[in-house]
Each structure stands twice: as structure tokens, then as C-alpha cells.
Amino acid sequence: MPLNRRDLLRSAAVAGALGAVWPLSAKLSPAQALEAAQALGASYDPAPFTLGVASGDPLQHSVSLWTRLAPEPLADEQPLPDAVPVRWVVATDRELRRKVAGGTVAATAAQGHSVHVDVHGLEPGRRYYYAFSALGRTSRLGRTRTAPARHVDRVRFATANCQHFAHGYYTALRGIAHEDVDFVIHLGDYIYENGNYSGTVRDHEGPEVLDLVSYRRRHALYKGDPDLRAAHAAHPWYLTWDNHEVQGYYDGRDDAAFLARRDAAYQAWYEHMPHRMVGSDPVPHQQIHRRRNWGDLLDLTVLDLRQYRNRADRADSTILGAEQRDWLLDQARSARGWHCWANSIMLSKLDNPGGDYYYDMQWDGYRAERTEVLSELHGLGVEDFVVVTGDWHSAFVDDIRPDFDNPDSPVIGTEFTAHSVTSDSYGPEWNAERGPEIGRINPHLQYFEGDRYGYDVHEVTARRWTTEMRVITDRRDPAARVTTLTRFHVDRGRVGAYEDKRTATSPAQYRRSPAADRP
Numbered sequence: 001m002p003l004n005r006r007d008l009l010r011s012a013a014v015a016g017a018l019g020a021v022w023p024l025s026a027k028l029s030p031a032q033a034l035e036a037a038q039a040l041g042a043s044y045d046p047a048p049f050t051l052g053v054a055s056g057d058p059l060q061h062s063v064s065l066w067t068r069l070a071p072e073p074l075a076d077e078q079p080l081p082d083a084v085p086v087r088w089v090v091a092t093d094r095e096l097r098r099k100v101a102g103g104t105v106a107a108t109a110a111q112g113h114s115v116h117v118d119v120h121g122l123e124p125g126r127r128y129y130y131a132f133s134a135l136g137r138t139s140r141l142g143r144t145r146t147a148p149a150r151h152v153d154r155v156r157f158a159t160a161n162c163q164h165f166a167h168g169y170y171t172a173l174r175g176i177a178h179e180d181v182d183f184v185i186h187l188g189d190y191i192y193e194n195g196n197y198s199g200t201v202r203d204h205e206g207p208e209v210l211d212l213v214s215y216r217r218r219h220a221l222y223k224g225d226p227d228l229r230a231a232h233a234a235h236p237w238y239l240t241w242d243n244h245e246v247q248g249y250y251d252g253r254d255d256a257a258f259l260a261r262r263d264a265a266y267q268a269w270y271e272h273m274p275h276r277m278v279g280s281d282p283v284p285h286q287q288i289h290r291r292r293n294w295g296d297l298l299d300l301t302v303l304d305l306r307q308y309r310n311r312a313d314r315a316d317s318t319i320l321g322a323e324q325r326d327w328l329l330d331q332a333r334s335a336r337g338w339h340c341w342a343n344s345i346m347l348s349k350l351d352n353p354g355g356d357y358y359y360d361m362q363w364d365g366y367r368a369e370r371t372e373v374l375s376e377l378h379g380l381g382v383e384d385f386v387v388v389t390g391d392w393h394s395a396f397v398d399d400i401r402p403d404f405d406n407p408d409s410p411v412i413g414t415e416f417t418a419h420s421v422t423s424d425s426y427g428p429e430w431n432a433e434r435g436p437e438i439g440r441i442n443p444h445l446q447y448f449e450g451d452r453y454g455y456d457v458h459e460v461t462a463r464r465w466t467t468e469m470r471v472i473t474d475r476r477d478p479a480a481r482v483t484t485l486t487r488f489h490v491d492r493g494r495v496g497a498y499e500d501k502r503t504a505t506s507p508a509q510y511r512r513s514p515a516a517d518r519p
Contacts, residue, residue: 004476005040033074042224047071052229055144056274060124066274069113073220114271124149152295161187161390162420168475174227175482187390188242188344215268312365319366349404374402385413393420394450414497435509448510465490
């Protein structure tokens, strides 16, 4: 295997030569930055659509389309006029001959020459194709799908999270691009803003990202991974965010420097995502939380666990904010079908062997609100409740209880936490030692596996929810294979997940049950 980008960056950091190989180094010209990115496995679509195309937030009659004009993707400024007309077209065939919608919009410098088109008048439950044209060039072809309106027999979707560019290749996203799924949910840490802290080689990414130009360049570098662009072009995405879209562990900060940085990060995120705008002002703030139905089968609730939180471990600690909490419970009152939360950080309690919990940035730092919300959910009689989660860089399967500190509290649902796409896990030694320990002290934990990287595929029918953990053979290898590690089921009308007998002997650091006990 040739030297991969993870080892190349680590070696350069150790040698004090990171500025020569890190594409976003201030020392490099745009041409040099592009050459450095290519050495790390990046490539770009033909200009000006170098960052590809994407679709997102599908509704029954609508979908949001995205692209961004970036002839020099890693430059501080793009060599473009202040406004560039961009044509778009949506059709039912790959050749774009059976056109159903189209128009022209302006890509402006104020929004990074990004394009967001909210297409209306589409038919429910149908596949469409789309493309953009500008400056005499046409983008790659994108494929999308609208949500169905009525009865649905099956829905399949993938979840992904935590894709640190410096930690490996996005082979997992190539797997998602080739999956037969209706949509993708990205659960956060789409980029990593952190830098080379204190001169160490921790992250191998040079200076920390602080302003709008730097955030734009960071997003553009990540979009240079061809597998990420392929996954966007293949399926519509629902999106939420976690902490690294802005800055590491921030909770309730309100100093001027941080607020300016946050606004820049939010704007750059919007400029690079197929996100449907809520309201008339697209930047810097966006409403991320939303409810989406996939016919009568799936109620999907996308949460925003960053924008409205305050500090953890206080009497008034809230991770949701009062408005989102009220909205969330209101949505639950009208739930039908499977009720699913897209949740960026672990909902379930995770105590550590030292007698405390691991992170207050998770729901564990907001225990009173968690108990209140889950107890009310249980009181409402919500059934068939499943939570899909990212952030931990390892796979967990947990029983959800309204009160995790009460052993008599009933199981009301299941949480599936997925492996990361590339971001470092704790490592084999930590996993082997701590896996059995966290299983012992967290009786609601069913399964833990932390040595692998990948994504989850969820197949939902009226009878059963099935989650398959897809893993890659080696994140250092851009040609790595994708395999299925294990498979869990949740039966409709019966709480609790169980592992499929055919995969129950796969590697893991902890299992509560050695094999499935249901047919």
C-alpha cells in the first residue's frame, strides 16, 4: 500500500514540515494547495463545479438542491464576479430530457457563490435527476428522491458521522454511494475545525479554523474527497451538526470572539450543505431541527443538540432549549409508524469505571432534562421508538429507559450509535479493557465494538427494524472493502433490540447476550 494521508501528515508533523504538505497552510499558493491536497488523495470535479452537487431534506413534493462555484477550491477568494447566473434542471431520466423543473439563480460572493434551490411541484416517492450549468460548463449528474405520501412497505437509509479528513480515506462514504437506500442522515462532525494543538501532532491539520475564509477552505478540502462527493450525488441527505462544525467542546459561551467564530462556521456550513432554509435570512443561523415523514412508516425527527444548549451539570441545564423541547414533545404526540430521532450525541447513560460518566457534552450532562423528556415520551404512549446516534467513533446498542438510574424503569426504545467514518476511536487496548467494564456497569448496554470504522444501514418495514453495521477493512486504504459486521433487529410492538444469530459471533468487545433469543 502506498503511503496514506494519515501517515504522511503524521510524518510531516513529526519532522516539522506540516506547512509544506498540509493543503490549507498559509504558506501555500492556491496551486500549491491543490497539489498538496492531491497528494493526500483529494481530487475535484471540473471547474467551476469542483465541489460537486448534492440534494437534501426531501419532502413529498420538494427537495433542496445544492452546488457551489469554486474554480479554485482552496483559494481565499474565488476568481468570479460578485454574481454568477446558474441554471438548474430536474428531470425523470438520466439524460435530463424529460424535464419537470428548471430555472436560473444567482450565485453570489456574499454566500460563497453557493447555490440552494428549493424545488417544488414534484411527485411523491419518485426518483429524479438534476444538474447545474454556469460559465459554459455543466456539473456532474445528481440523483435524488422525494418522500412518499401514503403507505410504504419499506424504507432503507444510511447514517454516517465523524469524518476527520486527516484520519483516513472516506471509503465508508463510497460504500454509502453504492447502497440501495432512500436517503442518508449525517449525524455531525462533517468537518473538524481543530488544529495542531500546542505544537503536537495530535490532529496534523495546521492552524485552527477561526474565520469565514478558513471555514470555507476547510469545507472545500473535505469536499475534495471523491467518495464524499459521490455519496452526495447518489442520495438526498438529512443533516444535523455536532461540535466540530464550529469548535471543540463549547457549551453556552457568549464572548465576542467565539460568537464571531460561530457565525462564520454556521455560514460556511450552510454554504456547503444541501440544507433547506427556514425563514428569509439564510446565514448565519439556521433551524436544523425538523420532522419528516416517510409515508406512514417512519416519523423522523432531526434534533439540534448544539445551537440551543447551555452549560451542563447545572439545575437549569438544557441541551434542547425550551422551544425545541416543547416542539419535540409536540411532535411525539402525533407520532405514527416508527418514531426515530436523528441524534448527534449519545442519549443513553454511559457511566465509566471511575464512578462518574464519560462526557458532560452528551445527554449525560443534562440528566434531568433527559429523564423529563423520556418520561413524558413514555407517558404519551409512544411505541416503536428508535434513536440513531453518532459522535462516539464506536458502535453501541443500548436499551432506552426513561430513568437510567432506576433499574425498574421500563425499556421504551433502542439507541444505535454508529462507528465513525474515519475519526480515531480509543484504540484496541482501551476497547478491550474498557468494553467489558462499561458493559458491567451500564446494564442497559447490549453491545459495544470500537475497533472498526464505517456506517450503518437501517431497513424498516411494518414488522421489523433492522440495523446493519457496515465496516471497512482499513481506513488507510482508499480501495478498502466494505463488509457487514453484525445485524440487530427490533420487532414492531416489542421493545428492545436483539442481535441476528447469523452475525452474533462477529468480533465485539462486549455483548450482553451471546446470541439472539427471538425468531
